[in-house]
Amino acid sequence: MRQHPLVERYAPIVTIVLALIAIWYVAAVLMNLSLVRDGFEREEAPYTVSDLIAGTMSAERPLLPAPHQVIGAFVDSVFGYAPNAPRSLVYHSVVTLSATLLGFLMGALLGIALALMIVHSRVLEKSLLPWIICSQMVPILALAPIFVVVLGAIGLQGLLPKSIISAYLCFFPITIGMVKGFTAPDPMQLDLMRTWSASPRQVLSKLRWPAAVPFLFASLKVAITISLIGAIVAELPTGAEAGIGARLLAGSYYGQTIQIWAALLAAAVLASGLIGLVDLTERGVARQMGTRP
Amino acid sequence: MGLRMSKALKLDHPDVTLRPDVRESSVASIEPVRMNNTAEVSTESIPAPQRLAVDVRNVSLTFETADGKVDALSNVSLQIADGEFVSFIGPSGCGKTTMLRVIADLQQPTAGTLLVNGMTAEQARLERRYGYVFQAPALFPWRTIEKNLKLPLEIMGFSDSEQRQRAARYLALVNLTGFERKFPWQLSGGMQQRVSIARALSFDPELLLMDEPFGALDEIVRDHLNEQLLQLWDKTGKTVLFVTHSIPEAVFLSTKIVVMSPRPGRIIDIIDCNFPRVRTLEIRETPEFLKIAQRVRVGLRAGHSYDE
Numbered sequence: 368m369r370q371h372p373l374v375e376r377y378a379p380i381v382t383i384v385l386a387l388i389a390i391w392y393v394a395a396v397l398m399n400l401s402l403v404r405d406g407f408e409r410e411e412a413p414y415t416v417s418d419l420i421a422g423t424m425s426a427e428r429p430l431l432p433a434p435h436q437v438i439g440a441f442v443d444s445v446f447g448y449a450p451n452a453p454r455s456l457v458y459h460s461v462v463t464l465s466a467t468l469l470g471f472l473m474g475a476l477l478g479i480a481l482a483l484m485i486v487h488s489r490v491l492e493k494s495l496l497p498w499i500i501c502s503q504m505v506p507i508l509a510l511a512p513i514f515v516v517v518l519g520a521i522g523l524q525g526l527l528p529k530s531i532i533s534a535y536l537c538f539f540p541i542t543i544g545m546v547k548g549f550t551a552p553d554p555m556q557l558d559l560m561r562t563w564s565a566s567p568r569q570v571l572s573k574l575r576w577p578a579a580v581p582f583l584f585a586s587l588k589v590a591i592t593i594s595l596i597g598a599i600v601a602e603l604p605t606g607a608e609a610g611i612g613a614r615l616l617a618g619s620y621y622g623q624t625i626q627i628w629a630a631l632l633a634a635a636v637l638a639s640g641l642i643g644l645v646d647l648t649e650r651g652v653a654r655q656m657g658t659r660p
Numbered sequence: 661m662g663l664r665m666s667k668a669l670k671l672d673h674p675d676v677t678l679r680p681d682v683r684e685s686s687v688a689s690i691e692p693v694r695m696n697n698t699a700e701v702s703t704e705s706i707p708a709p710q711r712l713a714v715d716v717r718n719v720s721l722t723f724e725t726a727d728g729k730v731d732a733l734s735n736v737s738l739q740i741a742d743g744e745f746v747s748f749i750g751p752s753g754c755g756k757t758t759m760l761r762v763i764a765d766l767q768q769p770t771a772g773t774l775l776v777n778g779m780t781a782e783q784a785r786l787e788r789r790y791g792y793v794f795q796a797p798a799l800f801p802w803r804t805i806e807k808n809l810k811l812p813l814e815i816m817g818f819s820d821s822e823q824r825q826r827a828a829r830y831l832a833l834v835n836l837t838g839f840e841r842k843f844p845w846q847l848s849g850g851m852q853q854r855v856s857i858a859r860a861l862s863f864d865p866e867l868l869l870m871d872e873p874f875g876a877l878d879e880i881v882r883d884h885l886n887e888q889l890l891q892l893w894d895k896t897g898k899t900v901l902f903v904t905h906s907i908p909e910a911v912f913l914s915t916k917i918v919v920m921s922p923r924p925g926r927i928i929d930i931i932d933c934n935f936p937r938v939r940t941l942e943i944r945e946t947p948e949f950l951k952i953a954q955r956v957r958v959g960l961r962a963g964h965s966y967d968e
Contacts, residue, residue, distance in 0.1 A: 555798040558766055562792040563812045563863075564785055573811065577802045656802035657843035 388434050392424075395433040399423035402430060432625045440629040453609070456633045462610040464637060466526055466598040470533025471591055477534060478541025478590070479583075485542070486549040486575070487567075503539050507532065507597065512604045529607070533597030537590040544586025548579025580656065584649040591641045599634060611637075711778065713867055713899040714740040714763055719772030721758055721925075731924030732758040733769065738918060738927060742866070745893055745900045747910035748918045749956060750963070755925020756903045756918075760869050763901065764792055777866060788816060790867035791860030795875050797852035799844040805831070805855055806840035812863050830858040833892065850881040857889070861896065868900045875905065883941055886912055894937050907960075908944055911952045919956055921963025929959035 370378070403422035407414040414422075424433040432440075441456065448455035481499065485492045511532050518528040552574050560570045602612025611634050618627035721733040733755045740746050748756035761767040762774065765781035776784035784790060799808045809827040818826070831837050834854040844852055853873055860868060874882045886909060893900055904910050910917050911933060919929040933952050935943055943949050 553798060555794045555796060556800065558794070559792065559798055560815075561766060562764055562785060562788075562790065563815045564788060565815045569815050573815065574800070577800070580802075657804065657845075658802075659843075659845045 391431075391434050395429065395431045396420055396423045398431040399426055399429045402426065428622045429624055432628050436625050437628040437632060440625045441632045444626075444629055445633075456611075456614070456629065459609055459611050459614045459630070460633050460637055463595070463598050463602065463612065463634075466529035466601070466610070467533055467591075467595045467637075467641070469526060470530035470598055471537055471594040472534075473530060474534035474537035474590060474594055475541055475587065478538035478586070479545050481538065481542045482545030482549055483571075485546050499539065499542060502535070507536055507600055508604065510535075511601050515601070515604075529598050529601040529610075532601035533594040536597035536600075537594035540586045540589040540593065541583075544582045544589075545579055548582030549575045551575075551582065552578045577656065580652060584645065584652070587645050587649075588642055591645055592638050595634065595638050595641060711742050712739050712775070713742045713744070713777060714738070714901070715775040715778075716759075716763070717773045719762065719769045719774055721755070721762060721767065721769045733762065734924030734926045735772070736925070736927055738930070740899065740901070740916070742899055743897055744915045745890075745902065745913055746916045746918060747914040748901070748903045748920060749905070749907065749910045750920030750960065751905075751922055753922040753925070754920035754963075755922070756920050757871050758925060759920075760792075760871050760901060760903055764790060764869055766792075784867075788812075788863060789865055790869055791863070791865045793853075793856055793860045793868070793870040793873045795872045797844070797849070797856040799852055799855060799859075801844050803843075804840065805836065805842050805844065805847070808844065808855060809859050809862055812859060816863055818863075826862050830862045831855075833861070833895075834858045834888070848881075850877050850885060853877065854885065854888075857892075861892075861898075866899060868898050870900065870902045872903050872905065874909070882909070887941060889913065890937075890939065907953050907956050910956060911949055912939070912941070912944060917952070917956055919959035919963070921960070926963075928963045929955070931955055931959070 400419065400423055403419055403426060404414075406422070407418070423429065424436070426432075429436070444454060444456040448458075450457040450461075452458060481495060485495055514532055514535075515528045518524075518531065549571075556574055556578075557570070560574055565573070599610070599612040599615070601607075602610040603616055607613040607616075611630050614630040614633075615627055618624070618630060716736055716738040719733055719736045720731070723730040723732055736755070736759065748759060750756050758767060762769050763776060763781060765785040774781050777789050779787070779789075799805075800811065803811065806827050809830060810823045813823045813826060827840070828837070831840065834857055836851060836854055836858070839847065839851070839855075844855070847855070853876075857870075857873065860870075874885050877885065889900075890913060900913075902910075902913060904913075914933050917929075917931040917933055918927055919931065920926065921928045931952060935948070
């Protein structure tokens, strides 16, 4: 029996999501049980098992909030406030998103520029590549406050330090991907350019660059999520007042677990939206470039 | 066809080592195979030397590899007049592709001199005097057929209208009008190779260098393209240098066949082959055709090509 195409397409995803939610509920009950029991016993009130279970799913500060609590808080903080209110997740998301996008842009440009230098010069490859790899071995959590302090000392505050940290994290996959991409052309294609005595700039624009496009999008997808993480991480140790990172930090100060999870959900939604955007662009470009469907 | 050639088979050349039995049989067949046709007679009556399209003198090329030196070309000399169709034939490693690459300035010889259209190979490349066709079509997959054809024209700075005109003209020449908007993957291998030939011709170079262009195609397509290539050569009057593995292909296409041998890469025989300019595949059954094919085979055997 053939299923409806929509069923065929989405049934596996829906099954997994439902299974995860079920596991989440079970985990929420188990993890919050002692907390709720302690509460009842402290008040010396009689309680039943169903009271207990209901309690695990409606606690104000549970160890693990139940999915409906997280979604409720998420919906409430997205739609319940004006978009520029400090309690609105939209407001915090926009703050983080702007740092992410600026950092992503800077990281992409830096990554491509480094790849170009590496591809065009053996000397630069030898001198730059070890530093590029080293840069990624330093934990960003340790580096971020230093960045903020140093940049603050020269008068840079707010958006820019966060973007720089984000760019610092996300240029790496782009450099690696684009070095591979710029060297992707077939030797025959390079020889052809030589027989036409094409200038280095023409070889770049008409051969290396288009040949690198699939590599560019693969690395952009990795880089855009990394740059979102970079922006959030940059908000944590710097005492930022706004942004998803600030929201996470505030939530953990005051034990607002539901708020933390709602902020995490917002970050996940942002990340998938950003990847979807890159994916959509990639498809458009692929169609323009006649890629075999 | 001014055939200002060095001796057909350089028996006195130090690099040529003929086994005694082969030497006798090959000496007997060394006289250039001449056919009675008018072109031949008229050429003989013109005393003025023709301009040389390619003039190779004592060229050697040695590669340094991990296993030591490899003599890809050893003391090779060859003169090719304007308008000739010259085939290079020999087993793998005999230097026929290297020869073409040296003429194209894709590789530099370690010794000897080389003139292409009377200038150095580098100058000829910088002035875009030749078109090169590789074993594979090497089309740019992100460009449509028309844009692939326009690529060298874009690089060379032709005007937009000129680019359009030429693309249309050369697509028509290889019978691919109507495929302008297709992408390479939508065409068969033979069609793609025709596009790459059109692309090599699009900027109207005097010289066409072809490195086993039909090697990857099946025999039916290959025969068809061979005929088309001959017509094209007849129509355009270009000088063609053509590398091949196939004896019938070499004999069918060429005015001159250069037989090469490996280790070290060298020329062991140069055979004139003067079939009429316009010929059909049927000539492959004629005694003259078979005689030249036989001589190519003898040459290849003399170069120990069959020992490997």
